[in-house]
Amino acid sequence: MNSADTKKWYYMLPIISIAILLGGWMLVAQGEGSMIPTPYATLMRFLDICVHPISKAVLPVHMWMSLKRVLIAFVFAIVLGIGLGVGLGWSTSFHAFADPVFEILRPIPPIAWIPLVILWCGIGELPKVVIVFIGSFVPIVLNTYSGIKEIDSLLINAGLVLGANRRQLLTEITLPATTPAILAGIRTALSSGWMCVVAAEMIAAKQGVGFLIVRGQESGDTALIVACMLVIGVVSLLLSTILSKLEGVLCPWQFSKTK
Amino acid sequence: MSEDVKVKVRGLTKKFGDLLVLDNISFDVKKGDFVCIVGPTGCGKTTFLNLLVKLLEPTEGQILIDNEPADPKKHNMAFVFQEPSAYQWLTVEENIQYGLKIKKYPKDVIEERTKEIMETLGLEAVRKSYPHELSASLEQRVVIGRAFALHPDLLLMDEPYAQMDIKVRYYLEDQVIKLWQKTGSTVLFITHNIEEAVYLSEKCLILSNKPTTIKEEKKIELPRPRNIASSEFIELREYVTSQIKWW
Numbered sequence A: 001m002n003s004a005d006t007k008k009w010y011y012m013l014p015i016i017s018i019a020i021l022l023g024g025w026m027l028v029a030q031g032e033g034s035m036i037p038t039p040y041a042t043l044m045r046f047l048d049i050c051v052h053p054i055s056k057a058v059l060p061v062h063m064w065m066s067l068k069r070v071l072i073a074f075v076f077a078i079v080l081g082i083g084l085g086v087g088l089g090w091s092t093s094f095h096a097f098a099d100p101v102f103e104i105l106r107p108i109p110p111i112a113w114i115p116l117v118i119l120w121c122g123i124g125e126l127p128k129v130v131i132v133f134i135g136s137f138v139p140i141v142l143n144t145y146s147g148i149k150e151i152d153s154l155l156i157n158a159g160l161v162l163g164a165n166r167r168q169l170l171t172e173i174t175l176p177a178t179t180p181a182i183l184a185g186i187r188t189a190l191s192s193g194w195m196c197v198v199a200a201e202m203i204a205a206k207q208g209v210g211f212l213i214v215r216g217q218e219s220g221d222t223a224l225i226v227a228c229m230l231v232i233g234v235v236s237l238l239l240s241t242i243l244s245k246l247e248g249v250l251c252p253w254q255f256s257k258t259k
Numbered sequence B: 001m002s003e004d005v006k007v008k009v010r011g012l013t014k015k016f017g018d019l020l021v022l023d024n025i026s027f028d029v030k031k032g033d034f035v036c037i038v039g040p041t042g043c044g045k046t047t048f049l050n051l052l053v054k055l056l057e058p059t060e061g062q063i064l065i066d067n068e069p070a071d072p073k074k075h076n077m078a079f080v081f082q083e084p085s086a087y088q089w090l091t092v093e094e095n096i097q098y099g100l101k102i103k104k105y106p107k108d109v110i111e112e113r114t115k116e117i118m119e120t121l122g123l124e125a126v127r128k129s130y131p132h133e134l135s136a137s138l139e140q141r142v143v144i145g146r147a148f149a150l151h152p153d154l155l156l157m158d159e160p161y162a163q164m165d166i167k168v169r170y171y172l173e174d175q176v177i178k179l180w181q182k183t184g185s186t187v188l189f190i191t192h193n194i195e196e197a198v199y200l201s202e203k204c205l206i207l208s209n210k211p212t213t214i215k216e217e218k219k220i221e222l223p224r225p226r227n228i229a230s231s232e233f234i235e236l237r238e239y240v241t242s243q244i245k246w247w
């Protein structure tokens, strides 16, 4: 194959894989009383809930509710997570102080917090935001911390010999060197945050995509469930694309211009 | 103590656990001298430079720069490490300026030095590139540029040219001599290459195997520019080589 053909081939492959997915889906959705909605039924349901409200809101509003919870929690998780991660990685005494507590709390799955958080914060917006925060905070802390721990000591030494002070070593050497690791943590945090928001909404919410999925389950409306799942998938994809762009802006050195 | 001693080493001993690496070493480096340190692999050359800039603490003994303990914030020194140490997130140009910025040089000096380094080290074409886009040898040149830009009083280089091809190496050897002559700095230069050591240095510090002592301080009194094909040169080169072998 010449290179133009190869290129065409690479454009074809994703189309083929999606076609196979759709084909398989149609196949299993065949037949009377199938518990799986057909792609067509799902599409129709999707269009329907875009205009006809469920629980006083159309689909875009539910989506926005979920997204808003994720984004608010995310801002706090990024600021506090990077802060704690830098503290753990940079200061030996802070590490000795805070690490044991963090190590005990860290392995607890964020979803396990849901009952307690609902008891504490009621059923308003706060508990969902808190749960997403817990879910996205941990990966950001861990990646920031290990990024700082694993920094090549040569880079620090080179800075020391040039006469850099401790603040410069942190802000001009350690943090830039750790940015890719922090961004990887944010990426993990994003998927974890989505998981948490859907889970929290499934348990206690009047709006949001997680709520819609449970509503679908209660009324046996499988098309609604699948439509919501696909919307979650597409929105996550969009967010992760935005994140990739952000990586390109924050770490231009990772992406060569010449190669 | 006389005024013109740049580096004073007294009774320097370094152990890593039970491993005795440097064994009670004493010597002086004169201000403005060009000293090459040669010795067997693993004898502690890198360890010595790290001790000198306080990246390591000696087990015993002391090292003084200008009669006081080394302090990178005070002494104008530069270190080219054995492994590549360019900052990946800075462009070639920013890497070269980084030391000058830390030392808060005025803008016009930074501009002028950058220009000078770009020219002498042939980095103009890649000034906006990031280090990972460069070959290993070009990346090392960036680190050398970062050190040269400081016009350091004390320039420490740990096998800086080891990975360069012969043409580039000859060129850079002449560049370090030029910088040394122009700025009157004191240079400590570690190398495995005896020809390089004899070509560059005023004095060769020949180290023994571990536990390491100074085997000999050999003055190299050849006129410059030196001719590596001359019989005096070859004789010296073979002498130093034999001193390393027969320890």
Ligand SMILES: Nc1ncnc2c1ncn2[C@@H]1O[C@H](COP(=O)(O)OP(=O)(O)OP(=O)(O)O)[C@@H](O)[C@H]1O
Residues within 6 Å of the ligand: B016, B019, B021, B040, B041, B042, B043, B044, B045, B046, B047, B048, B082
């Ligand atoms: N941080 C360390 N901990 C333990 N041992 C070390 C450490 N650094 C160096 N050594 C040991 O000290 C000895 C001297 O190491 P050093 O790197 O100074 O040698 P070198 O002369 O620079 O060698 P090379 O020619 O390979 O660069 C080696 O045996 C090495 O294994």
Ligand SMILES: [Mg+2]
Residues within 6 Å of the ligand: B045, B046, B047, B082, B158
């Ligand atoms: Mg070494």
